[in-house]
Amino acid sequence: MSLVDKQVIQNKMSKRSVKNQIMNKLFFSATAFGIVVLIVLLYRVFSEGIGHLDWGFLTNFASRFPEEAGIKAAIVGSLWLMAVTAPVSLLLGVGTAIYLEEYASRNKFTRFIQINISNLAGVPSIVFGLLGLTVFVRLMEMGRSIMAGGLTMSLLILPIIVVSSQEAIRAIPKNQYEASFAMGATKWQTIRRVVLPAAIPGILTGGILALSRAIGETAPLLMIGALSFIAYLPENVWSGFTVLPIQIFNWTGRPQEEFHLVASTGIIILLVILLFMNSIAVIIRNKFSKRF
Amino acid sequence: MKSKSLILTLGMSLLLVLLAACGNAEGSENNGDGEESTKEIMVDGSSTVFPIMEAVAEEYQAANPDARVNIGVSGSGGGFEKFIAGETHISNASRPIKEDEKALLEENGIEYTEIEVALDGLSIVVNKENDWVDQLTVEELTKMWSEDGGVKTWADVREGWPEKEIKFYSPGADSGTFDYFSEVVLGDAQIRQDASLSEDDNVLVQGVTGSLNGISYFGYAYYAENKDNLKVVPIVNSDEEAVTPSQETIQSGEYNPFSRPLFIYVKNEALQNDSVYEFTKYTLENAGEMAKAVGYVAKPESKYEEALEKIDELAGK
Numbered sequence: 001m002s003l004v005d006k007q008v009i010q011n012k013m014s015k016r017s018v019k020n021q022i023m024n025k026l027f028f029s030a031t032a033f034g035i036v037v038l039i040v041l042l043y044r045v046f047s048e049g050i051g052h053l054d055w056g057f058l059t060n061f062a063s064r065f066p067e068e069a070g071i072k073a074a075i076v077g078s079l080w081l082m083a084v085t086a087p088v089s090l091l092l093g094v095g096t097a098i099y100l101e102e103y104a105s106r107n108k109f110t111r112f113i114q115i116n117i118s119n120l121a122g123v124p125s126i127v128f129g130l131l132g133l134t135v136f137v138r139l140m141e142m143g144r145s146i147m148a149g150g151l152t153m154s155l156l157i158l159p160i161i162v163v164s165s166q167e168a169i170r171a172i173p174k175n176q177y178e179a180s181f182a183m184g185a186t187k188w189q190t191i192r193r194v195v196l197p198a199a200i201p202g203i204l205t206g207g208i209l210a211l212s213r214a215i216g217e218t219a220p221l222l223m224i225g226a227l228s229f230i231a232y233l234p235e236n237v238w239s240g241f242t243v244l245p246i247q248i249f250n251w252t253g254r255p256q257e258e259f260h261l262v263a264s265t266g267i268i269i270l271l272v273i274l275l276f277m278n279s280i281a282v283i284i285r286n287k288f289s290k291r292f
Numbered sequence: 293m294k295s296k297s298l299i300l301t302l303g304m305s306l307l308l309v310l311l312a313a314c315g316n317a318e319g320s321e322n323n324g325d326g327e328e329s330t331k332e333i334m335v336d337g338s339s340t341v342f343p344i345m346e347a348v349a350e351e352y353q354a355a356n357p358d359a360r361v362n363i364g365v366s367g368s369g370g371g372f373e374k375f376i377a378g379e380t381h382i383s384n385a386s387r388p389i390k391e392d393e394k395a396l397l398e399e400n401g402i403e404y405t406e407i408e409v410a411l412d413g414l415s416i417v418v419n420k421e422n423d424w425v426d427q428l429t430v431e432e433l434t435k436m437w438s439e440d441g442g443v444k445t446w447a448d449v450r451e452g453w454p455e456k457e458i459k460f461y462s463p464g465a466d467s468g469t470f471d472y473f474s475e476v477v478l479g480d481a482q483i484r485q486d487a488s489l490s491e492d493d494n495v496l497v498q499g500v501t502g503s504l505n506g507i508s509y510f511g512y513a514y515y516a517e518n519k520d521n522l523k524v525v526p527i528v529n530s531d532e533e534a535v536t537p538s539q540e541t542i543q544s545g546e547y548n549p550f551s552r553p554l555f556i557y558v559k560n561e562a563l564q565n566d567s568v569y570e571f572t573k574y575t576l577e578n579a580g581e582m583a584k585a586v587g588y589v590a591k592p593e594s595k596y597e598e599a600l601e602k603i604d605e606l607a608g609k
Contacts, residue, residue, distance in 0.1 A: 061350075061353075062346065062350070063350055064343065064346060064347035064350055064582070064585060064586055138377070143379070144362075144364070144379070222365070222366070225336065225364050225366060225374060225379070226364070227362045227363060227364045228342060228346075228363055228364055228365040229342070229345070229346045229349055229350075229361070229362070229363035230361075230362055230363070231349065231350065231353040231361065232353075232360060240332075240334075240362045250342075250365065252492070252494070253339065253492055253493070253494070254343065255493065255494070255511070255513040255514040255516070255517040255518075255587055256517055256587070257517065260494070
């Protein structure tokens with residue numbers, strides 16, 4: 001007498017393995033779909049845009065002649081914008097996260113704030129543009145400057161930074177805190193010497209991904225009145241400016257086919273910048289991550 | 293202690309950037325408005341007019357390296373909103389200013405001058421393979437495009453045309469092109485619900501290129517650029533003649549009612565500022581040529597001269 005009925009197993013086995021095979025194929029095609037779309041996109045952009053890519057493209061201003069058109073003002077504008085957005089959003093975002101995680105007592109009010117922050121992350125970007133227009137441009141009289149644009153962008157990505165920083169802080173084991181408190185450290189000392197060093201990879205990864213979103217946004221900046229043509233470089237944060245996505249958007253709307261190709265070249269540059277920022281995020285995560 | 297030094301460097305750089313930002317804040321209080329600073333020229337408005345102004349600004353900037361020409365694209369309406377708020381010197385528009393916008397400008401004490409810088413011809417196009425549409429009247433267009441016109445197939449428009457369902461493509465409701473077309477063709481009627489609307493005119497071009505029974509309308513530049521893939525429909529004008537849009541027929545006004553002027557609105561007060569005056573003058577001297585270069589149609593030379601005289605008078609030159 002055998003303990004297991006081999007016949008039953010045999011019968012069920014093929015059915016189970018077919019099911020496994022089907023699932024395998026299903027999930028593979030889900031992955032493949034995304035990859036194929038990405039490849040088609042990249043192929044199109046590169047085949048159209050690579051021809052125009054040269055040094056002149058980076059050092060020329062926009063022009064009515066497609067062959068002379070460049071993105072100097074747009075690249076410099078994007079960098080200026082990041083120079084305002086990055087410090088403001090990181091300081092405010094990490095500050096908020098520390099307060100919510102470490103200092104705030106858990107009551108209805110903080111829960112209310114928490115829910116609102118999560119909701120803000122899902123608000124359409126054009127709404128932030130409207131806010132920026134009324135508050136920064138009109139009320140605070142910043143005009144259509146880099147400062148107004150940078151602050152608007154900071155608000156846009158603030159919720160993402162807050163939430164990712166909170167996650168990073170929350171991931172630190174409680175025993176780390178207890179050890180620090182046991183040594184007689186105050187809360188601030190603990191945050192500074194224990195929490196932040198351990199949370200920095202998570203915070204920076206979230207921050208850089210959020211900044212990558214900001215560098216690719218158009219709608220809020222169009223709303224606050226970022227420019228489309230500007231043939232000089234911004235001198236300070238109160239100058240007018242344009243950014244890469246606006247320049248690309250502008251070129252794709254033109255009737256002339258050549259401008260669509262120029263737009264593709266612009267997209268290549270934007271992709272390179274995004275890739276660069278994302279790899280920094282990966283490097284930081286790999287280099288500084290601690291395991292507990 | 294790698295992470296510690298990392299935090300330190302980051303912290304320091306953040307601080308530096310912030311300090312730099314604050315330093316500038318104090319130094320630039322007086323040019324925040326753009327009104328007092330002599331070099332800044334603020335232009336905003338229609339995306340249809342933008343290519344002309346971009347071309348003009350490009351040339352102007354090359355001739356005057358310290359000029360500071362800023363051009364935004366907020367759309368005709370968005371441009372006027374900023375013009376009313378006193379944020380811009382020149383507002384581009386692909387339609388005339390509306391009554392309520394006029395009232396708001398008056399309320400804010402802003403006097404302005406309307407200048408026509410170029411002409412555009414709304415081109416009504418069908419698929420290249422469409423061999424039955426030879427010409428259309430405005431009445432037929434009205435019947436076709438309005439919601440209760442009762443047109444479904446080409447045969448409903450004119451007898452003898454095939455019984456194939458027409459596909460309608462229209463610019464988005466925010467554009468000046470849509471405004472102009474609906475004013476001329478639709479009047480108070482609603483545009484048909486089954487029309488596909490797109491803010492990007494290139495999408496319309498693709499729509500008509502791709503469907504045998506498609507029909508659309510857009511600026512002359514988009515037709516001129518895609519001449520080989522589209523068939524333009526001659527439109528019966530007020531003299532009962534079917535006219536095809538071209539540089540000549542648009543400029544002479546023969547191609548009506550779909551020749552439309554493109555405007556810039558200049559703030560009179562800003563003309564006292566030398567750089568705005570110089571730029572406006574330069575625009576009028578070159579707009580015709582630039583308009584042609586980017587696919588629009590120039591106004592007759594005499595019109596620009598008239599406008600120039602008016603500008604000179606206002607600036608007291």
